[in-house]
Amino acid sequence: METFNKMAKDMDKIIERLIEGNHRFSKGEALRANISVSRRNQVADSQNPFATVFGCADSRVPPEIIFDCGLGDLFVIRTAGHTMDNAVIETIKFGVQSLNIPLVIVLGHTNCGALLKAIESQTKEGSISWIVEQIIPAIEPCREATELLNCVVKEHIRRTTSQLQNILAPLSKKVIILGACYDLHTGLLEILEA
């Protein structure tokens, strides 16, 4: 029980650190911590990142910047619309198994171009890319939504989070997977309920 409590406490601290960093960034008060020469030297020989971020490749959503983090803090994987292939899965597993990273954040964002493409593919003729194919299942539950793109963004984050939960659960009982949606306008994150 004690170990579990300690784990939960550490997890609270990690999430708090990320949320506080994001608040500083959103207000234009980023500390730009851990990007100094001394930090670079400190982590040159080994890394001990405290969170994995699997996010969209969008140029406006760079994890180290929006969480106000620096070198050695985050283990980052990014693809268009955070779509998962084997390379992504193996990389996230490496983070859990070899680097003992306790938290994985699936980071989607508002106005995601990859998701918009998937929505458009429903009414357009022509071939569909592999990436779009991975996103399409998130559209169906949103058919009645008033803001279709916004609904698909959140649905796709939830789906990715749940797929990762299934993949990582047999590897580690400790790892926590959270879905988060980043707002391009406010610069703030919304943590999504599972």
Ligand SMILES: [Zn+2]
């Ligand atoms: Zn995107």
